[in-house]
Amino acid sequence: xxxxxxxxxxxxxxxxxxxxxxxxxxxxxxxxxxxxxxxxxxxxxxxxxxxxxxxxxxxxxxxxxxxxxxxxxxxxxxxxxxxxxxxxxxxxxxxxxxxxxxxxxxxxxxxxxxxxxxxxxxxxxxxxxxxxxxxxxxxxxxxxxxxxxxxxxxxxxxxxxxxxxxxxxxxxxxxxxxxxxxxxxxxxxxxxxxxxxxxxxxxxxxxxxxxxxxxxxxxxxxxxxxxxxxxxxxxxxxxxxxxxxxxxxxxxxxxxxxxxxxxxxxxxxxxxxxxxxxxxxxxxxxxxxxxxxxxxxxxxxxxxxxxxxxxxxxxxxxxxxxxxxxxxxxxxxxxxxxxxxxxxxxxxxxxxxxxxxxxxxxxxxxxxxxxxxxxxxxxxxxxxxxxxxxxxxxxxxxxxxxxxxxxxxxxxxxxxxxxxxxxxxxxxxxxxxxxxxxxxxxxxxxxxx
Amino acid sequence: xxxxxxxxxxxxxxxxxxxxxxxxxxxxxxxxxxxxxxxxxxxxxxxxxxxxxxxxxxxxxxxxxxxxxxxxxxxxxxxxxxxxxxxxxxxxxxxxxxxxxxxxxxxxxxxxxxxxxxxxxxxxxxxxxxxxxxxxxxxxxxxxxxxxxxxxxxxxxxxxxxxxxxxxxxxxxxxxxxxxxxxxxxxxxxxxxxxxxxxxxxxxxxxxxxxxxxxxxxxxxxxxxxxxxxxxxxxxxxxxxxxxxxxxxxxxxxxxxxxxxxxxxxxxxxxxxxxxxxxxxxxxxxxxxxxxxxxxxxxxxxxxxxxxxxxxxxxxxxxxxxxxxxxxxxxxxxxxxxxxxxxxxxxxxxxxxx
Numbered sequence: 001x002x003x004x005x006x007x008x009x010x011x012x013x014x015x016x017x018x019x020x021x022x023x024x025x026x027x028x029x030x031x032x033x034x035x036x037x038x039x040x041x042x043x044x045x046x047x048x049x050x051x052x053x054x055x056x057x058x059x060x061x062x063x064x065x066x067x068x069x070x071x072x073x074x075x076x077x078x079x080x081x082x083x084x085x086x087x088x089x090x091x092x093x094x095x096x097x098x099x100x101x102x103x104x105x106x107x108x109x110x111x112x113x114x115x116x117x118x119x120x121x122x123x124x125x126x127x128x129x130x131x132x133x134x135x136x137x138x139x140x141x142x143x144x145x146x147x148x149x150x151x152x153x154x155x156x157x158x159x160x161x162x163x164x165x166x167x168x169x170x171x172x173x174x175x176x177x178x179x180x181x182x183x184x185x186x187x188x189x190x191x192x193x194x195x196x197x198x199x200x201x202x203x204x205x206x207x208x209x210x211x212x213x214x215x216x217x218x219x220x221x222x223x224x225x226x227x228x229x230x231x232x233x234x235x236x237x238x239x240x241x242x243x244x245x246x247x248x249x250x251x252x253x254x255x256x257x258x259x260x261x262x263x264x265x266x267x268x269x270x271x272x273x274x275x276x277x278x279x280x281x282x283x284x285x286x287x288x289x290x291x292x293x294x295x296x297x298x299x300x301x302x303x304x305x306x307x308x309x310x311x312x313x314x315x316x317x318x319x320x321x322x323x324x325x326x327x328x329x330x331x332x333x334x335x336x337x338x339x340x341x342x343x344x345x346x347x348x349x350x351x352x353x354x355x356x357x358x359x360x361x362x363x364x365x366x367x368x369x370x371x372x373x374x375x376x377x378x379x380x381x382x383x384x385x386x387x388x389x390x391x392x393x394x395x396x397x398x399x400x401x402x403x404x405x406x407x408x409x410x411x412x413x414x415x416x417x418x419x420x421x422x423x424x425x426x427x428x429x430x431x432x433x434x435x436x437x438x439x440x441x442x443x444x445x446x447x448x449x
Numbered sequence: 450x451x452x453x454x455x456x457x458x459x460x461x462x463x464x465x466x467x468x469x470x471x472x473x474x475x476x477x478x479x480x481x482x483x484x485x486x487x488x489x490x491x492x493x494x495x496x497x498x499x500x501x502x503x504x505x506x507x508x509x510x511x512x513x514x515x516x517x518x519x520x521x522x523x524x525x526x527x528x529x530x531x532x533x534x535x536x537x538x539x540x541x542x543x544x545x546x547x548x549x550x551x552x553x554x555x556x557x558x559x560x561x562x563x564x565x566x567x568x569x570x571x572x573x574x575x576x577x578x579x580x581x582x583x584x585x586x587x588x589x590x591x592x593x594x595x596x597x598x599x600x601x602x603x604x605x606x607x608x609x610x611x612x613x614x615x616x617x618x619x620x621x622x623x624x625x626x627x628x629x630x631x632x633x634x635x636x637x638x639x640x641x642x643x644x645x646x647x648x649x650x651x652x653x654x655x656x657x658x659x660x661x662x663x664x665x666x667x668x669x670x671x672x673x674x675x676x677x678x679x680x681x682x683x684x685x686x687x688x689x690x691x692x693x694x695x696x697x698x699x700x701x702x703x704x705x706x707x708x709x710x711x712x713x714x715x716x717x718x719x720x721x722x723x724x725x726x727x728x729x730x731x732x733x734x735x736x737x738x739x740x741x742x743x744x745x746x747x748x749x750x751x752x753x754x755x756x757x758x759x760x761x762x763x764x765x766x767x768x769x770x771x772x773x774x775x776x777x778x779x780x781x782x783x784x785x786x787x788x789x790x791x792x793x794x795x796x797x798x799x800x801x802x803x
Contacts, residue, residue: 057576059597061615061637063656070656074615074637077655078598082534082558085473085491085791086516113655114677114695114723118741 006121007084009093010197011106013147014128015137016099019157023128023189023196024096032193037090039079041098052090054079058098060105069383069408072109077116084119092197093120100143103127103150104387104408111410124199127151127181128189131162131170138173148174149355149387149431150407151181152199160187179357180390180429219265219345220247220272220438223320225328226254226261226341227313233331234305236285236293236315241324244296246317247276250287250305254314256341261314265345266363268316273442279303287313295324304331312340320344355387357431360444365396365424370447375411378440383409385435391428394419396449458798460760461747465785465797466503467766470496471510474775474789478522480529480543483780486787487529487543488795489517495531495539496795497546500780503797507546513537519562521571526781528584530571532559538573540586550586565604565623572610572623574599579612581626590626595619600639605647613638613652618662632662634669640680644688649704651691653679659693659702670710672702681727685734690754692736694724699738701754715754719746719761726774730783735800737779737786739764743771745788747800765794 014020028036037052059074076095083093097106103125110122127147130137137144148154154174159167171183184191238246249268254260276292281301285291293303307313317326321342328337371393379386390405393413404413426448430440457464472492480487485506486498493513497506513533521530528549529541536557540550554575561574570589572581577594579602597615604610608623615637620630637655644650651661659672659679675695683692691702691709699717702709722741729736734750743764750756763771769792776789787797 057598059615061597061655062635064635064654065656072637072655074597074655078560078600082516082518085475088472115680 006119007087007091007093008123008198009080009095009110009120010123010199011103011125012094012096012128012196013101013103013106013125013150014099014155015130015133015144015147017133018099018128018130019155019186019189020096020099020128023126023155023157023191024094026189027094027193027196030193032197034092034197035090036092036094037083039076039093039095041075041096041101052083054083058101060102067409068104069108069410070112071105072112073105076106076109077113080116080120084115100141101147102143103147107150107388107407108410111407111412124152124196125150126153126155126196128155128157129174131156131158131167131185135170145177145355146387148177148181149357149433151178153196154178154181154183155189155191155196156183156185157189158187159185177355177357178431179359180388180431219269221249221265221268221316221318221345223317223344224261224264224342225315225317225321225339226256227315227328227337228310228340229307229313229337230310231307234307234337235329235331235334236303236305237300237327237329238293238295238303239300239325240298241295241319243319244294245278246293246295246319246324247272248285248291248293248318249289249316250285250291251314251316252287252311254312256312258343261341261343264314265316268314269441270445272316273438273445354433355431356435357429358435358437358441359430360391360426360428360441362426362444362448363423364426364448365394366426366444366447367449368395368397371395374443374447378443379406379409379411382432382435386430386432388432389428389430391426392416393426393428394424458760458762460758461801461803462745462760462762462786463799463801465799467769467794467796468498468503468505469766469769470494470793470795472516472793473791474793474795475517476520477776477787477789477795478520478529478778479780479787480522480526482526483782483785485543486778486795486797487520487522487541488789489513489520489531490793491516493517493533493535495520495529495541495546497543498795500785500797503795509546512539518558518560519573521562521564523564524566524568530562530564532562532573534558536575538562538571538582540571540584550584552582552586554580561599561602563602563604563610565608565610566606567608570604570623572602572604574602574612577614579610579621581610581623589624592619592621592626597637600637601641603641603643605643606645607647609647611641611643611650613641618650618652620664630664632664632667632669634660636660639678640682642682642684642691644684644691644704645686646688649684649688649691651682651684651693653682653693653695657695659691659695661691672700672709672714675700677723681724681738683727683729683736685729685736685750686732689752690729690734690736690750692727692729692738694727694738696723697721697740699724699727699736699748701736701750701756703752703754705752709754712753715750715756717746717748717756717758719758720744726777726788728777728779730779731781732783735759735783737777739774739777739788741773743774743790745774745777745786745796747786760798760800762788762796762798764788764790764796765792766796769794 400415477488494510515534640653679695747760
């Protein structure tokens with residue numbers, strides 16, 4: 001049996017009162033031509049004739065090894081195991097969880113149990129959010145946080161009860177927690193059925209189509225200035241600013257248009273991932289390397305750059321030039337060099353919520369053994385904190401794009417379509433608790449060939 | 450096992466007959482001393498076939514609304530009990546297909562049904578409870594709620610009823626329902642067999658292990674290393690060999706001497722897909738295994754659990770695509786075996802001595 005034959009399953013989560021039942025009734029009553037089997041964990045709320053509705057008590061099965069990643073939902077294994085014997089009766093399964101359900105075991109069931117994995121595929125997790133109340137719930141309950149973090153689609157419901165401005169704030173907060181999810185607003189769960197069914201949620205292509213900027217990366221630097229320089233010695237002068245140290249990469253042969261800047265930014269991210277060389281005031285700044293300017297002493301400080309051939313140089317700085325009144329001067333006569341092009345980047349910022357998400361996007365290909373070792377290490381060490389991950393990889397020597405997804409330490413992936421002439425690229429999204437983005441990014445970078 | 454369909458059954462398996470039921474064949478068994486094969490399907494139908502020809506003797510398609518879930522043949526062989534998603538237990542006269550008792554539990558999936566070895570009691574499980582009835586359909590006792598849904602039930606030859614669920618195996622006095630023993634262990638127990646003397650209880654666990662206890666001492670052991678959950682288990686009639694599978698290989702533990710602790714099991718490696726059914730012959734050391742790809746293999750085993758394949762065949766008729774083997778049933782004389790599959794095919798082969 002190939003994966004096309006597997007029955008897709010959508011999991012519907014959300015706190016009591018978030019509108020799950022309304023959405024479920026909506027899905028079941030709409031003419032979409034699908035025969036849907038519904039597994040409900042909250043009794044007696046749905047009574048639609050054409051659907052096969054099965055009630056099951058939530059049964060959480062922990063393994064004797066104590067690993068939370070191995071915890072599964074016994075009721076789902078049992079019910080789905082029986083459902084699969086009547087495949088002619090339905091072509092889609094919806095699982096409605098209780099308001100307080102931890103989505104982890106539900107999702108893990110589709111990875112952990114060999115029989116279920118053979119017959120069903122997790123199409124997506126849809127989490128309904130009561131826009132008026134989620135703000136308080138997020139502070140108080142792990143379940144609501146995890147329901148947000150696990151979602152492929154977040155339905156921000158009951159928007160009519162909340163001011164637009166606070167909706168925007170709420171949406172921004174949810175996006176921060178889960179950058180993978182598509183956010184949909186609704187008043188009475190009145191969203192198109194295709195928003196929640198057949199997501200093929202794990203196909204990142206679709207995610208990109210929907211929201212091409214979702215991977216808009218955060219950079220470890222805030223500002224880039226490009227200068228046209230003749231051979232000679234230059235002074236980088238900084239006033240006192242918000243930070244006692246500042247990271248910088250001076251990149252030689254930096255182009256001026258936006259594509260050049262983005263390319264430079266990607267290149268500099270990798271330099272930033274390397275340990276910085278500390279540079280004291282008056283000392284030399286190495287080109288094309290990650291340096292940390294030491295700014296602890298009072299007053300203006302100067303650092304020096306030596307340019308041997310005419311070149312455009314891009315300064316990728318941790319802070320904007322304005323914050324330190326940073327200037328580039330000719331060392332001999334103190335003449336200021338005008339900046340040719342400058343731009344700011346989306347900076348990495350402090351996360352208020354413990355649960356957050358980040359993406360890694362890198363051109364090139366990864367070395368399979370190094371990647372395996374790295375994945376093995378982060379999954380075994382951080383599997384508990386990684387709620388979900390998905391993405392695709394370009395594996396060196398392999399003609400096909402490798403698509404993967406994971407729940408906690410469980411990982412599942414397969415080769416997909418061939419790369420052909422398209423540029424080799426890797427995209428990974430992680431959602432989890434207290435994830436160390438810098439360390440994980442650095443670890444991934446070390447896998448690139 | 451390519452080429453099986455071209456060549457037909459091999460080794461000790463000989464061409465018999467094949468037929469179909471209406472849907473996924475859930476369970477089957479031999480009644481009337483091997484004269485009748487009764488099979489139930491996922492559409493709720495119950496069918497009886499002539500053992501010699503495969504001709505339909507009687508049939509009741511769709512009688513369990515929502516699907517049949519379990520079947521048990523009475524030890525005397527004249528009665529068959531079926532249970533379903535309709536919350537009913539039906540007791541059939543295997544000869545003529547008349548329903549002699551109908552027990553309505555008022556809804557709920559009845560996932561297990563089992564006759565006691567003296568044939569006086571029938572036990573069923575619904576959600577977290579077991580109910581025990583007499584042959585006349587009167588309830589004798591029912592259990593309290595188990596900690597989770599009962600996954601499987603087995604009667605011991607001594608008349609105790611064993612139940613397995615997440616976290617425990619419990620033994621009940623078959624007549625009174627008194628709890629005799631609880632064997633606790635944190636794990637979801639998905640399958641269970643008892644040794645013929647009732648001393649060893651073995652369970653397949655969701656965490657890809659087989660856990661077993663010796664009731665007399667309470668000692669337990671765990672066998673790890675299965676690639677999947679061991680949902681197929683079978684004891685031979687002497688209680689020496691325990692065949693288990695949670696993957697492509699069949700692993701046979703021998704209780705000979707001090708085993709199986711500290712011994713290496715026999716590993717029977719021929720299947721290329723996950724083994725879904727395992728059944729020892731009624732007598733002796735012959736084992737039948739069936740897999741997801743529709744391949745059925747017969748094995749001849751030694752005392753130490755090692756063994757060799759002695760026959761193989763594909764389920765289904767000549768025109769059918771083989772599907773997942775969902776059940777295997779040796780005829781009581783061990784001279785024939787029936788296999789059921791997920792497409793609803795029922796295949797019978799004769800089995801020669803050598």
